[in-house]
Amino acid sequence: MTDFALFDPDAWPGASPPDEAGWEDCITAAHLFAVDPAGLGGISVHARPGPACDAWLAMLRSLLAPGTPFRRMPAHIQDERLLGGIDLAATLRTGELVLERGILAEVDGGVLVIPMAERMEKAVAARVSGVLDRGYVALERDGLTEKSSAVFGVVLLDESEGFDESPPPALLDRLAFHMDLSALRYQDLSAVGEGFDGVRRARQQLGEVHLGEEQTVAICKICGDLAIGSTRAPSFALRAARSSAALDGRNEVTKEDLITASRLVLAPRAQALPEAPAPPPPDPAENPRGDDPQTNQDVSENDTITDILMDATQSAIPKDLLSLLQTRASAPSTGRMGRMGAKQRSPNRGRPIGARQGDLRRGQRLNVCETLRAAAPWQKLRKLEAGRGDELKGLRIHPEDFRITKFQQKRESTIIIVVDASGSAALQRLSEAKGAVELLLGEAYLRRDQVALIAFRDRNADLLLPPTRSLVRAKRNLAGMPAGGGTPLASALQLAHQVSVSERTGGRTPVIILLTDGRANIALSGNANRGEAEKDALTAGGLIRAEGFSAVLIDTAIRAEPFAAKLAQAMGAKHVPLPYADAKGLSAVVRSASRQNKGGVPRGDT
């Protein structure tokens, strides 16, 4: 679980040399997707905004029939634009209820592009996922009931850069391809493609493409070996294989189609490497379409289709994911998905939760629909009351009709527990910290808190549990934590600071709980030098103080060290000597700390 590299912004993303295979894979994926957009769900593209991404999008667009809806949707879209609602202008003009369709209905038959997908709210993702599953939008809003067809493919532009960002996993699961363009430079790009004509022919042929039983079995086996859980993945791979055959003008799915599909659909989803020792990764310059079996030396006459597929798929596993899978011990899989999961929190800040009567003096937001609704029944009466000679047309809105949107404004905390896992007492301390995390999570729902856990030992610090409220996730991630080694206190504080900043950005209040005996001996440089280590730790602590994050240092030393008190002071933390910390005692300290932190902050009205 030493995936510290993921937290290093310089190592992620795209420090690897560009390879053309990546670009060709992305082109292939675009073609397969264009043949069967709704069936394949879509493509997630990890790329910074820039020429590579633009070129790819333009290429994708050129593969679609002229006039195909191709819409961009902001990741923070509100429900009335996403799903639909009242068209106010038309409603007021005609005096009849007029529906305005949302973007999901408008993009029916086309492609929906969602930039900055890593910032997408879980709630929005769930709505889009639901519509993808059903193929229609069921609108039940603002007094309207309407079902409109919405069959479309999705392109997620994943511009994430940090360890804690990724598009919502629920939506990713529904998209066949997860591609990475971030390593590409402009000069790597070359325009390739069948153009729309090829795609159109393939679309006509798609229904005729035949797939054998043993091919289905092979794909399912690969999924099993790579520990890919969702049953959507093999279905997508089979569909992709059909698209690939159709693009090539064939009615039979061949081995090459399966290789293409498996590389593009299954490889990025790998959660584990197969148990048998894997062959050395083949030459990265291997033909990405895999349509020349000669390039793969491992292929012999006797190899089964599954073996061939496995080799090809494994060679296509993205490098960062591969190294993660290789270094991972027996611990249950989180991998890239774990990184994705880190973003699983809903900023409850500012979600509209209904409307109530109110006045607009305090800068509140008027809810126009609800206001109209309130005013509507009185219109006839008010017009009569206004009497003769009043030519004023339109609606008569009185102040008592005003409705303001109620927003959910909750003050959430994220409790970041930082545990010293070094040295002899580590195991004990670690298991107590685990216990405390689970106790806290047990009540987290009611208290609206999230919990994160950082452990530090040896040379670096790991985010063992990204901020979460899910007990299920926590249990999975906490199993099998390593312990022992040096005390890289400064790295731990830096990571805690980093997580705190990102939590605050997300609208939550971080509380740092540091459990240590204060014997820092590994400096930021990785040197085992006590003086340097302590100096670095004090500097890192100063960062936390400078941001004003609340912190508690729980001193677990049997005989108190003066340095712990000094560090607490540098961090602006409360120093609590607790030499025999147990799970219950620990969670009591945490609770009092987070209460103080919340003290005086008014809660929103739900």
Add this chain to the structure above:
Amino acid sequence: MDGTYPFSAIVGQEEMKQALLVAAVEPTIGGVLIFGDRGTGKSTAVRALATLLPQIEVIANCSYNCAPDTPQGLCQVCTGTGSRKSQKRRVPVVDMPLGVTEDRVIGALNLERALSHGEKSFEPGLLANANRGFLYIDEVNLLEDHLVDLLLDVAATGENVVEREGLSVRHPARFVLVGSGNPEEGDLRPQLLDRFGLSVDVKTPDDLETRIEVVKRRDAYERDPKEFLKKWKRRDQKIRRQIVDASSKLEEVEVPDQVLRLVAQLCVSLGTDGLRGELTVIRAARAVAALEGHSEVEIDHVRQIALPALRHRLRRDPLDEAGSSVRVERAVDELLAP
């Protein structure tokens, strides 16, 4: 509902299928919560069940699905002087999509009539449509808090009380609540969790054979839905008959004292709160017996349904690695050994 993936073609997931059938036979059980991994066919199963539900007698065009012999006198059809026709329709399954607004859930002023006629009339919401049927919420753990509160209130009383825009309406809203979701997206509020009669955990099948079968059937269905439906029609019909037969027999299924005693022991040993757990186990076991064509509940019926009826009622102990499912299983093995 034509073209929906057939219920009988769902591979494995026996616990989920059984729980849904039990809820169809015994609506007072309090509904079903289906929690589990992504891509395991949670919502497919619910939509498939909808096509198998029996017919009920309703007043034609009544928004509240009133039974012909007990009109509630709420809508124009029921209050009007004209003759009322009765009609058979399938038990409604109302989908509550995310993003629904409160006015569409509980019902509100009919905006169209208000705008065009200046008339104040009540437009019934989803709760009215779901009366005597099912209310299905996908991603129930992502539902906004204020809607959850609202649902809890209605589910507890079986009645929807609307006080807004000068309207004052009260109508029956008895429905079977079915929710599904993925626990990794967030936990369910304990109060809502408690409200569900049965709670089912679905997991991705881990044996290769099952997975291959899932993928093959899904593929066959997507390639040619008509042909696929034809192939599974008879098996679906068999389940439909099973539901109808079981519903009509349910009243007559006896629960022997010995079974009552064992269920009580089971609940005491697990420390479940209140009587709700016990009642649910017994009701569910009766439904299982009825589905199997028995006229008396046997220990085996209890054993089959105890886990989904109880696993969400245990006091949560975060330090217990085993989790509540294992605790229930252990107690069942101990007390209800065959």
